[in-house]
Amino acid sequence: MFLLLLLALPLAEADTPAPEGSSTLVVGVFESPPFAFRDSHGDWTGLSVELWRTIANDLGTKYSFKAFARENLIAALEARTVDVGVADFTITPDQERHFDFTHAYFASGLSIATRRGVEGLAETIFVHLSDPIHLYVIATLAVMNIVIGLLIWCCERNHNPQFHGSPYLGIWHGLWWSFVSMTTVGYGDKAPITFLGRMLGMLWILSGIVLISIFTGSMASAITVNRLQPSVRGPEDLPRVRVGAISDSDASQYLVDRQIHHLSYATVSDGLAALEKESIDAFVGDAPLLKYRVAHEHTSRLWVLQHPFEREFFALALPMGSHQREKINRALVNTIHQPDWNLVLYRYLGHGKQ
The missing domain is CATH 3.40.190.10 (Periplasmic binding protein-like II)
Incomplete structure (x- = not known):
């Protein structure tokens, strides 16, 4: 019973x-x-x-x-x-x-979580100023300033007391005038008086407007794009940043197979917390898990890249x-x-x- x-x-x-x-x-x-x-x-x-x-x-x-x-x-x-x-x-x-x-x-794939706007303004400016293209532009402007400074001194040294003195002092005055004219600041403390000097001045001021506009526009565009987009835009960026993944997972195996050094975490939550604290720059994992966690817990600072890679079947x-x-x-x-x-x-x- x-x-x-x-x-x-x-x-x-x-x-x-x-x-x-x-x-x-x-x-x-x-x-x-x-x-x-x-x-x-x-x-x-x-x-x-x-x-x-x-x-x-x-x-x-x-x-x-x-x-x-x-x-x-x-x-x-x-x-x-x-x-x-x-x-x-x-x-x-x-x-x-x-x-x-x-x-x-269900079929999906791996994806990457990263921070939004990870760099500060000062860091962003430094990164883009050290870019080879911007370095080339800066070097070109510096050389042009030196050449124009020497030419204006040659034109004015015997006729304009503002450019008199020893060659070193006269050339320095020419460089000063060249720089303030290129940037269109125009303090007015020095000005050419000869015909050749004024013709050179007009050409240089017009050229300066164009050159400075191109340079500042390029810098502003690069900084704006950088602050709107993350530093990691796809799996090809992973080798150059600090990466995390769940230990003994598909994502971890993907990184090992490609010899990408990474830190291991016990859970997705642990990895995303490390990403938000800037201990890592990217966290690789199953796309559905990353999107769910970011949407519910980290939506203000993190985001998940749109296109999954490395197809997976659940x-x-x-x-x-x-x-x-x-x-x-x-x-x-x-x-x-x-x-x-x-x-x-x-x-x-x-x-x-x-």
Whole structure:
């Protein structure tokens, strides 16, 4: 009698009812928004969690969620102590050596999170002044100033007391006049009086207006663009900046394969916090996870690059040789081809099928 009473009690952790006599699947899960996370009531939700609930409902399967740390869930799948892994699992050759996967239910890729306007004004000006093109322009202007200063001294030295004195002092006066004329400041303390000197002065002042306008316009444009756009604009920029990624992840393997030095972090939240504190300049990870975290926690200072790279396919994880795989796959394929699946994608990711 006591045994019958025990059998009649519902399982506390079961998430859905099941047909009488059916076994309860243990579904391993860990925090990985938007694929799996707890809502305000403490219940598991997310893209992969909702997919699993639909599959289990179609199959009439009883299950219970069991929370793990990421590495512990992977170990549990290898040890076959859980029946399904529900989170941000991606199909990779390395992981397929340790456990199995269902069909893919979503395709995306890696992306890069970086800061908005990472450089201050002084740093930005210094960076652009040291640019080879700007250095060439500055050197050209300096040489032209010296040449014009010498010419105006030659024209005025015997006729204009403002350019009299020793050659060194006279040349210095010529350089001073050349500089203030080029910048159109025109203090008026020195002015040519000879015909050749005035003709040279008019040409130099007109040239100065054009040259200074081009230079200042180029600098202003470069500074404005730099402060509106991040310092990292794609994966080709990663070798020259400080990079972070989750340890033992697809992103980490991508960086290792390309010999890009990077710092390792336990979670996406840890990596984005380091990025905001300027410990790193870029954080590489799965595009959906980065976009979700940045949109909900770091929208003012961070952003995620628009175009993912290194294609990834998300799937549910199963123990190697799981007898559940075939029927789960049939239900999964049926689910992702229903119109309601697009609504689920919009709810968690902000877009439909990719």
